[in-house]
Structure formats: C-alpha cells, structure tokens
Amino acid sequence: MRFDFLQSHAWQVSLGRFVILLVTAFLIGLPWHAQLYTLLAATFGYSIWSLVTLYQVQSWLRSRKRRGPLEDRGVWSDISTYVHSRLSGERSRKRRLVGLLRAFREGAAALPDGVLVLTRGRSVLWFNEAAGQLLGLSMPRDRRAHVDAHLPAEAREWIAGDTTEPLREVVSALNDSTRLSFRLIPYAREYMLLVVRDVTPLARLEQVRRDFVANVSHELRTPLTVLHGYLEMLDAESAPQLEPILDDLRSQSRRMTQIVEDLLTLSRLDARQQSPYDRVPMRALLTTLKREADALSQGRHHIVLHRESEMDLSGSADYLHSAFSNLVSNAVRYTPAGGKIEISWRNSDNGEARFAVHDTGVGIPAEHLPRISERFYRVSTSRSRETGGTGLGLSIVKHVLQIHGARLEIESEVGVGSTFSGVFGADRLLAPQSMMEAC
Numbered sequence: 001m002r003f004d005f006l007q008s009h010a011w012q013v014s015l016g017r018f019v020i021l022l023v024t025a026f027l028i029g030l031p032w033h034a035q036l037y038t039l040l041a042a043t044f045g046y047s048i049w050s051l052v053t054l055y056q057v058q059s060w061l062r063s064r065k066r067r068g069p070l071e072d073r074g075v076w077s078d079i080s081t082y083v084h085s086r087l088s089g090e091r092s093r094k095r096r097l098v099g100l101l102r103a104f105r106e107g108a109a110a111l112p113d114g115v116l117v118l119t120r121g122r123s124v125l126w127f128n129e130a131a132g133q134l135l136g137l138s139m140p141r142d143r144r145a146h147v148d149a150h151l152p153a154e155a156r157e158w159i160a161g162d163t164t165e166p167l168r169e170v171v172s173a174l175n176d177s178t179r180l181s182f183r184l185i186p187y188a189r190e191y192m193l194l195v196v197r198d199v200t201p202l203a204r205l206e207q208v209r210r211d212f213v214a215n216v217s218h219e220l221r222t223p224l225t226v227l228h229g230y231l232e233m234l235d236a237e238s239a240p241q242l243e244p245i246l247d248d249l250r251s252q253s254r255r256m257t258q259i260v261e262d263l264l265t266l267s268r269l270d271a272r273q274q275s276p277y278d279r280v281p282m283r284a285l286l287t288t289l290k291r292e293a294d295a296l297s298q299g300r301h302h303i304v305l306h307r308e309s310e311m312d313l314s315g316s317a318d319y320l321h322s323a324f325s326n327l328v329s330n331a332v333r334y335t336p337a338g339g340k341i342e343i344s345w346r347n348s349d350n351g352e353a354r355f356a357v358h359d360t361g362v363g364i365p366a367e368h369l370p371r372i373s374e375r376f377y378r379v380s381t382s383r384s385r386e387t388g389g390t391g392l393g394l395s396i397v398k399h400v401l402q403i404h405g406a407r408l409e410i411e412s413e414v415g416v417g418s419t420f421s422g423v424f425g426a427d428r429l430l431a432p433q434s435m436m437e438a439c
Contacts, residue, residue: 114196214267335361
C-alpha cells in the first residue's frame with residue numbers, strides 16, 4: 001500500500017508535530033510512570049487545537065472579507081491555500097464573464113434594431129432601448145410582462161404560430177405610419193430572442209419603386225398602342241424589301257406591349273395584401289387549362305390532365321387562371337416536340353392541396369432555382385426570347401400564390417424535366433357545391 005500523502009510537505013509537518021508532541025508527553029510522564037496519562041492529555045490537547053483550527057478555517061471560508069489563507073497550520077494551511085487559489089481563480093473567471101456579459105448587453109443596447117429576451121412563455125426578461133421605443137416598453141414596468149400585449153395583432157398571430165420564417169412588414173401598434181419586421185430566434189432551452197426592425201424607409205422605397213413601375217408602365221402603354229396600330233396599318237406590298245423589318249418591328253412591339261401588361265399586373269398584385277374569397281370551381285378551371293394547352297401545343301406534345309381532388313379554391317378566379325395558365329404555357333414552350341406534360345390537382349396528406357405542372361422539357365440547372373422567380377431573371381436569355389417570354393411570368397405566379405396564402409415549389413433536373421407546384425393551405429379549400437347541396 002502506498003502512502004502518497006506522506007510525500008506532501010504539509011502532511012510531513014503535521015505528522016512531525018504530532019510525533020514530537022507524543023514523544024515529549026511520553027518523556028514528561030516517564031519519571032512518574034504516568035506515560036499513559038500524559039499521552040492522553042497530549043492527544044486531547046492536539047484534538048482541541050485541531051478543532052480550533054477547523055473553526056478558524058470555517059470562519060475564514062464564511063467571511064466576506066478577502067483575507068489570505070491560514071498560515072502555520074500544517075494540513076489545514078495547505079487546504080486553505082488550495083481553496084484560496086481556487087476561489088481566486090473563480091473570482092477572476094467571474095469578473096471576466098461579468099465583463100463579457102456587460103459588453104454583450106452594452107452592444108445589444110446600442111443596436112439600432114429592437115432586441116428582446118423572452119422566456120418560452122413569451123414573458124419579457126430584458127430589452128434594449130430600441131425595442132422600448134418601437135413597442136412602447138419601459139423598465140421596470142414591463143419586466144416579466146407578456147410580450148403579446150405590446151405586439152400588433154398580425155405579429156401576435158405570427159408569434160403564436162409558425163415562426164420559422166420572419167414576419168416581413170407589419171403596421172406598428174403605436175404609429176400607423178411605421179412598418180416593423182419581426183424575427184424570433186430560439187436559443188438555450190428556455191429562452192428566445194425577438195428582433196424587431198423598423199423597415200419604414202425600406203417600405204417607402206418599395207412603394208416608390210411600385211409607383212414608378214406602375215406610372216412608367218401606364219405612360220408606355222399609350223405610345224406603344226399607337227406604334228403598334230401604325231405598324232399594323234403599314235402594307236409591305238408596296239415595298240417588299242421592308243417586309244422583314246416590319247415583321248420584326250411588329251414582333252418587338254407586341255413583346256413590349258406584353259411586358260408593359262405584365263408590369264401592370266405585378267403592380268396590381270403588389271398593391272394587394274390578399275385575394276378575395278370567391279369560389280373558384282377547379283373542375284372548370286382545369287378543363288380550360290387543358291384546352292388552352294392543347295391549342296398552344298398544336299399536337300406537338302402529349303398533354304394529360306389528372307384531377308384527383310374534388311375540392312374547389314377560395315380566391316380570385318382571374319388571378320388563379322393567369323398564374324396556372326402561365327405555368328402551363330411555360331411547360332409547352334420549353335418542352336421539345338414529342339414531350340409529355342401533366343397537369344394535376346391533388347390532395348396532400350397534411351390537408352393541403354397541390355396544383356402541379358410537370359413536363360419532360362430541358363430542365364433548369366440547380367444553381368438557377370433560388371432566383372428563377374425573380375423579375376426578368378432568365379436561365380437562358382436567347383431561349384426565353386425565342387419562345388416569347390417576358391421574364392415576368394414566374395414573378396406573377398409567385399405573387400398570385402402569395403396573396404392566396406400559397407407557396408410556389410419548383411423541382412427540376414437538367415435533361416429530365418421540371419415540376420412547378422402551387423401548394424394551397426386547408427383554409428383556401430372548399431368542398432364542391434354538389435357535395436354541399438347533397439348535405
């Protein structure tokens with residue numbers, strides 16, 4: 001058995017003192033043959049001294065004063081020195097952590113965006129000055145208050161539901177002219193970070209952009225109509241050499257007119273927050289889309305319609321027809337002759353419904369998919385122009401779906417084909433009138 005503690009200097013000092021005490025007591029009791037009594041007295045005295053030292057160590061540990069460790073106490077001095085070094089290290093670490101926390105809080109307080117620390121129950125633990133100004137919070141009145149009481153109605157619905165996507169633009173509850181955006185960031189296990197941003201300048205710029213596009217489109221509409229009318233009146237028979245030029249001018253005039261019409265459509269969609277809740281009979285709409293696809297294809301493609309859902313939609317029939325027709329016409333334009341196009345309307349397992357157009361066309365490279373629905377974004381400029389595209393079709397589709405509370409999903413593989421889907425939530429689905437009348 002190894003006694004490693006004997007190698008410690010403190011233990012050597014303590015054991016040496018104890019042995020010397022016992023030897024001294026034994027020698028003192030030897031002349032009177034009272035060695036047992038003197039040894040017991042020495043042991044008792046050493047015990048009393050140890051208890052007193054232990055009491056001093058306890059008082060030192062409990063003391064709020066930062067005193068140095070005990071000295072000349074043998075093992076007790078070694079213990080107090082070790083505890084003192086650990087406490088000093090913990091104090092230094094605590095000071096560093098407090099400094100970092102103070103720096104983080106000062107940094108968060110200086111942010112121009114509002115920052116709130118919330119519990120999972122959405123109680124306010126802390127917020128910076130910007131959050132107080134944007135939401136009307138003040139310390140200490142609103143500490144531990146429920147954040148919903150200070151949020152706009154739309155933000156309350158958002159924070160109580162799916163917060164994976166930020167809330168882009170909401171009218172402030174304090175000022176109708178202020179626009180706010182919200183983002184919720186869960187962290188740790190029980191806390192969340194709510195970031196509030198004043199997007200009023202961005203909203204104004206966006207409104208200026210929309211107004212500019214709408215005004216320019218309206219201004220271009222009249223001269224384009226006049227130009228197109230005069231071009232149609234010109235007869236190439238008197239000057240055959242001008243016929244190719246006139247055909248090109250007419251084609252470009254029609255294309256510019258279509259671009260203007262698409263820009264005006266986008267402007268109208270931008271001005272709408274949501275669509276009307278009119279009944280859109282899907283059976284009739286799908287039949288119309290199939291007929292339009294056949295007319296546009298002129299027998300060059302195999303077009304199939306799959307109607308596996310009897311549900312109708314709630315929304316704008318004109319807008320939905322425009323969006324679905326755009327997807328169908330794109331499939332016809334970008335699918336080579338002999339290809340297959342499938343138009344489908346199906347229910348999903350989660351209560352949603354999906355309108356999809358699948359083609360066996362050229363496909364879209366993966367790097368273009370995130371931007372394919374941007375205005376005027378083209379995968380292939382020459383191919384788009386050859387087929388008569390304006391670069392605004394998918395933007396219109398995306399906007400129409402958004403105001404119907406739906407989303408656009410795109411799957412594509414080069415050389416295999418593409419699938420464009422509009423996914424509608426259960427709140428936009430209506431039972432067909434025949435079923436309602438039967439009930």
